[in-house]
Amino acid sequence: MVSDIVITGIGVISALGHGIEATADRLLRSESGVGKMRYLKTVHTEIPVAEVPFSDDDLRGMLGIAPDFSITRTSLLGRVALREAVEMSNLKKVDNQRIAFISGTTVGGMEKSEQFYKDFLENDKRNEYIALHDCGACTDMIAQEYPGRITMQTTISTACSSAANAIIFGADMLRCGRTDLVIAGGTECLSKFHLDGFNTLMILDSEPCRPFDKNRHGLNLGEGAAYVVMETRKHAEQRGIRPICQLSGYANRCDAYHQTASSPEGEGAFRAMQAALQSAGLQPSDISYINAHGTGTPNNDESEGKAMMRVFGDKVPLVSSTKAYTGHPTSAAGAIESVISILALTRNFVPANLNFSEKIESLNFTPVTHVMTDVELKHVLCNSFGFGGNDSSCIFSKID
Amino acid sequence: MDTYIRAASQISMQHPLTEEWMDAPILPSAVFNEPLDPDYKQFISPAEARRMGRLLKRAVAASLDTLQKGNCTNPDAIITGTGLGCVENTEKFLNALIDNDEQCLPPTPFMQSTHNTISSQVALKLQCHGYNSTYSHRGTSFDSALLDAIMQFQLKRISTALIGGYDEMTPAYFKMLAKIGYWRSASADLASLKQAGMTGSLACGAAVSLLLTNTYSPECLCRIVDTNLFYTHNPEEQSSLIHSFLQQHNLSETDIDAVMCGFSGDDNNDSVYHHLLQSNFPDTTALWYKHLFGESFCASGYGVYCAAICLKHQQIPEHLIYQSGQNKPSSINNILVINHFHKKDFSLTLLAPCSSSTPL
Numbered sequence: 001m002v003s004d005i006v007i008t009g010i011g012v013i014s015a016l017g018h019g020i021e022a023t024a025d026r027l028l029r030s031e032s033g034v035g036k037m038r039y040l041k042t043v044h045t046e047i048p049v050a051e052v053p054f055s056d057d058d059l060r061g062m063l064g065i066a067p068d069f070s071i072t073r074t075s076l077l078g079r080v081a082l083r084e085a086v087e088m089s090n091l092k093k094v095d096n097q098r099i100a101f102i103s104g105t106t107v108g109g110m111e112k113s114e115q116f117y118k119d120f121l122e123n124d125k126r127n128e129y130i131a132l133h134d135c136g137a138c139t140d141m142i143a144q145e146y147p148g149r150i151t152m153q154t155t156i157s158t159a160c161s162s163a164a165n166a167i168i169f170g171a172d173m174l175r176c177g178r179t180d181l182v183i184a185g186g187t188e189c190l191s192k193f194h195l196d197g198f199n200t201l202m203i204l205d206s207e208p209c210r211p212f213d214k215n216r217h218g219l220n221l222g223e224g225a226a227y228v229v230m231e232t233r234k235h236a237e238q239r240g241i242r243p244i245c246q247l248s249g250y251a252n253r254c255d256a257y258h259q260t261a262s263s264p265e266g267e268g269a270f271r272a273m274q275a276a277l278q279s280a281g282l283q284p285s286d287i288s289y290i291n292a293h294g295t296g297t298p299n300n301d302e303s304e305g306k307a308m309m310r311v312f313g314d315k316v317p318l319v320s321s322t323k324a325y326t327g328h329p330t331s332a333a334g335a336i337e338s339v340i341s342i343l344a345l346t347r348n349f350v351p352a353n354l355n356f357s358e359k360i361e362s363l364n365f366t367p368v369t370h371v372m373t374d375v376e377l378k379h380v381l382c383n384s385f386g387f388g389g390n391d392s393s394c395i396f397s398k399i400d
Numbered sequence: 401m402d403t404y405i406r407a408a409s410q411i412s413m414q415h416p417l418t419e420e421w422m423d424a425p426i427l428p429s430a431v432f433n434e435p436l437d438p439d440y441k442q443f444i445s446p447a448e449a450r451r452m453g454r455l456l457k458r459a460v461a462a463s464l465d466t467l468q469k470g471n472c473t474n475p476d477a478i479i480t481g482t483g484l485g486c487v488e489n490t491e492k493f494l495n496a497l498i499d500n501d502e503q504c505l506p507p508t509p510f511m512q513s514t515h516n517t518i519s520s521q522v523a524l525k526l527q528c529h530g531y532n533s534t535y536s537h538r539g540t541s542f543d544s545a546l547l548d549a550i551m552q553f554q555l556k557r558i559s560t561a562l563i564g565g566y567d568e569m570t571p572a573y574f575k576m577l578a579k580i581g582y583w584r585s586a587s588a589d590l591a592s593l594k595q596a597g598m599t600g601s602l603a604c605g606a607a608v609s610l611l612l613t614n615t616y617s618p619e620c621l622c623r624i625v626d627t628n629l630f631y632t633h634n635p636e637e638q639s640s641l642i643h644s645f646l647q648q649h650n651l652s653e654t655d656i657d658a659v660m661c662g663f664s665g666d667d668n669n670d671s672v673y674h675h676l677l678q679s680n681f682p683d684t685t686a687l688w689y690k691h692l693f694g695e696s697f698c699a700s701g702y703g704v705y706c707a708a709i710c711l712k713h714q715q716i717p718e719h720l721i722y723q724s725g726q727n728k729p730s731s732i733n734n735i736l737v738i739n740h741f742h743k744k745d746f747s748l749t750l751l752a753p754c755s756s757s758t759p760l
Contacts, residue, residue: 043502101631106514108536117494120576130576134484134697135515136538140745143631153631153745154544157485157515157536165533172551178628193494196502197510254478254532256523260511271529387511388520390532 004233005171006243006399009089009183011081012339014224014326015050018062019084024343027351030371032325034208034220040190041115047204049190050222050327052077063145070128071141072109074225077332078142078187081225085183086146089229090241094149100179101143101153102170103227104162104186106331109133111191138187152179157331159386160293161252162186163226164334164394168250170230180235185335187225194330195221201260209296209328211321212305212367214358219295222327226335228342245342248379248397249280255389261299266307268391269293273311273381276393280379284312287395288377289350291341292367293385294321295328304383305363316365317381318372324354334384334392341382341396349373403553404613404620404754405708406560407470411435411458411607412693412702417465419709425692425719431584432574433604433694438465451508452521453488455568458607459518460525463562467526470611470619476558477531478519479548481541481565483697485515487573518566531558539662539741541565542608542701546627546749553614564609565698574603582695584665593665593691594722601664604694608701610708616754622711625649625734625750633744638672639679642738645748653680657729660707660737663688663722664695672740683726687716687735700739700747707735707751714753 012019015033016026026033033050040051052059059076060067063083086092091099109132116126131137139155156166163186170182198204198221205218236243253275255268262269277284293304301321308316322340329336344350353367378398385391413428414421416438426436435458440449443461452460459480467473492509511517516534523532531552535544542565549561577583584592584600592598612624626649630641646652659681661673677686687710693702710716714732737749 114494114497117498120579121572124579127579130580134538135536136483136541136697136745139537150631152629153537154535154540154547154629155537156533157482158519158532158534159514159516169533169548169551172548172555176551176554178551192497192502193490194510196497196505197493197507197513200505200507200510252531252533254520254523254529256520256527256529259517259520259524268529386516387514388516388532389523390516390520390534 005174005230005247006233006236007228007230007245007247007342008236008241008243009085009229010339010342011084012226012336013052013077013080014329014336015052015222016325017053018080020343024347027325028349028371030352030354032208032354034324034327042192042195044195044199048208048220050220051190052223070132072112072132072138073189074105074107074138074187075141077189077225078103079145081227082142082145082183085227085229091229094239097180098151099149099181100170100173101150102166102182102184103139103142104156104166104331105135105138105188106157106159106162107188107191107194108135108138110193111189114192158390159388160330160333161384161386161390161392162331164384164392165252167228167338167394168252168392171247171250174230174232180231182230183227184230185227186332188329188331189223190221203297205296208355209324210355211294211296211323211353212301212360213356214360216296216298216301218297219323220327222329224326224329224332224336226332226339228338243399245345246397246399247394249276249282249395250393251275251279252392255391257389260387262303264303266303268389269304269307269385270310272391272393273307276395280395282379285315287317287379287381289318289344289380291337291380291382292319292321293383294323296323302360302362305360309364314364318350318368319365320351320353320368322351337382338394341380345377345380345396345398348375348377350375401554403550403624404616405610405622405624406613406617406620407466407611408621408705408708409462409465409469409609410705411438411462413604414692421692422709422717427590428602428694431602433602435605435607453486453512455486455488455566456518456521459564459566460522462607462609463522463564466609466611472560472611474526474528475560475562477549477552477561478523478528479533479545479561479563480519481535481545481698482515482518483536483538483541483567485536486513486517487568487570489513491570491572538697539700540629540745540747542698543629543739543747547629549612550627559614561612563612565701566607567696567698568605569603569696590691597667599666599668601666601695604696606696606698606701608705620754621708622751623754625752627749630746631744635675638746639676642676642680642748649750656681656684656734656736657732658685658687658716658735660687660703660735661722662690662700662703662739664690672743676738685725686722687720688722703737703739704749707737711735711751711753
């Protein structure tokens with residue numbers, strides 16, 4: 001094992017609810033979070049989505065934020081997830097340490113900007129939200145959840161792999177000795193902007209999504225946030241916190257094929273998975289479970305599946321996509337699915353790939369269709385792929 | 401581990417893709433400035449150009465020009481900073497969405513609206529399957545991309561990296577930011593940018609590209625000793641972070657021959673540099689660049705770029721000097737580039753001549 005980076009805290013909010021217990025519980029009961037739209041104000045109310053089951057006011061209440069304080073939904077979700085991760089990792093007790101906060105987002109403040117855009121241009125009613133529009137503003141607003149403690153922050157925006165790349169960048173900072181602790185992940189809320197965008201690309205399923213199914217017809221958008229706390233094993237030992245698992249390998253590669261589509265043979269995905277294995281010093285046969293990117297679009301699932309076959313040959317490990325639970329939370333996907341991978345790894349279960357009925361002809365594997373418990377998992381590979389061919393893979397492993 | 405800047409290019413309000421600004425700077429004449437576009441035909445076919453927004457065209461042209469200058473066909477990593485991403489396409493899609501009540505929307509502006517469009521289009525153009533990332537963190541977006549590249553070198557994963565900072569300013573975004581105090585209200589002249597008590601700066605889109613390598617070659621502009629990012633509101637801590645950053649490299653403040661600062665003419669912004677110069681560099685010459693390249697979320701890239709060009713030519717043009725210090729070094733060795741955003745996000749980049757570590 002090359003890596004000495006451990007995870008000491010995780011926090012999550014998604015369509016499955018708030019917190020790791022709610023998330024694990026819903027996964028173990030195979031309960032999807034995809035359903036009818038409640039909070040997003042759009043004309044396309046018929047499109048199924050995976051909304052976080054809390055209004056902005058609910059989230060403000062959970063955080064103790066005043067009703068008149070200007071903050072975007074992306075930042076609210078981020079703060080809720082950050083709080084859980086920080087508490088689990090006992091970070092409030094940490095003194096005089098360098099703490100880097102790396103957050104991924106693409107929507108940023110768009111969900112408010114699209115509501116107030118005409119105000120931005122024509123009057124002064126909503127000026128406070130102008131400064132909250134960009135991705136960096138979203139990160140800065142989340143960092144304020146933990147005032148005076150973060151010593152470096154930045155924002156990654158590589159579309160649907162943003163959060164995975166935030167985790168990767170944070171891990172590199174630790175390896176380079178540039179920080180003592182990292183809080184990394186991502187946040188995204190639903191917006192009309194990207195719902196309409198994905199809709200014009202005709203990749204939204206009008207039914208709950210069917211990852212890896214022959215008749216899959218697109219994705220369901222989701223929202224949420226998740227963060228992991230990372231440090232070196234030595235650092236965790238010194239401050240007396242028990243690691244949850246380790247981040248044993250990771251890689252970022254580019255498909256360089258098309259602005260939105262994946263290459264037919266999954267070149268970027270293949271390279272990302274292979275390089276992640278190499279960085280972990282693992283063989284393909286060491287992987288016990290793959291939490292796939294598996295969006296449910298015809299293009300992604302076949303391309304990702306082909307890439308898995310290139311890496312794993314005729315021995316593709318247990319595979320499931322959890323997009324049918326959380327929808328596709330775009331920039332937050334890499335972090336939410338990292339948390340799901342960590343829960344699966346540490347609690348020895350494999351979530352079911354919901355809504356699967358028929359195998360994709362060109363692939364040599366089918367996903368796990370019923371939740372498996374009491375499976376001994378050692379290494380879990382988590383894939384996150386984005387527009388522009390920004391493909392990243394992370395491997396989480398039990399502490400050895 | 402040494403990292404060098406082997407080549408650099410820029411598109412801005414200065415003559416595009418050249419270093420003409422060293423001898424013949426173009427001074428801004430407006431609050432809202434547009435970059436001067438080069439002839440794109442040498443980099444992009446007309447058919448390709450039609451599908452690209454202007455930010456994308458600038459990014460591709462600056463990137464390809466840098467690679468040509470650095471004699472590199474395919475870098476190991478492509479890392480981009482962009483504070484706002486492809487604003488023109490974002491606005492196109494957003495306006496259509498609002499005006500047409502979310503019906504019959506054009507897909508292309510959406511496809512090219514994500515922040516990572518730039519990095520991925522450059523990768524697509526070069527068929528580069530290597531490390532590819534995009535940072536969108538306001539005034540330290542470029543700086544984050546630079547830090548990432550430096551770490552990839554430090555971890556010995558790459559030997560070349562193409563990094564860049566790209567932002568565009570549209571009339572609508574300019575208007576929005578004007579409302580929250582970003583820009584000078586009156587038409588600005590150069591003298592007023594140094595005048596105390598003024599707020600707001602001059603806007604201009606940014607496109608600045610650097611090719612980094614881990615091996616020295618004669619065309620290299622300079623060496624990047626290190627770069628780092630900090631987040632703190634505390635002015636005393638900001639000052640001590642500079643001191644410890646230099647100390648890590650066995651240097652003290654007096655070893656710095658010039659400090660490149662992000663003075664923009666906005667008192668809220670400039671006061672931070674005044675404070676740090678006073679506390680850490682009372683006798684050192686301070687340089688600036690935003691009077692020639694304007695303010696944008698990626699403007700800090702020009703700070704590193706200008707410092708690199710000065711090191712290469714061993715010459716600091718008079719027009720880059722914000723204030724002369726008592727210390728008059730006979731040669732230019734260390735230049736520290738200091739950048740901050742809103743008095744809390746900081747970056748420090750230390751540059752030195754190639755020759756100071758490498759026998760020629």
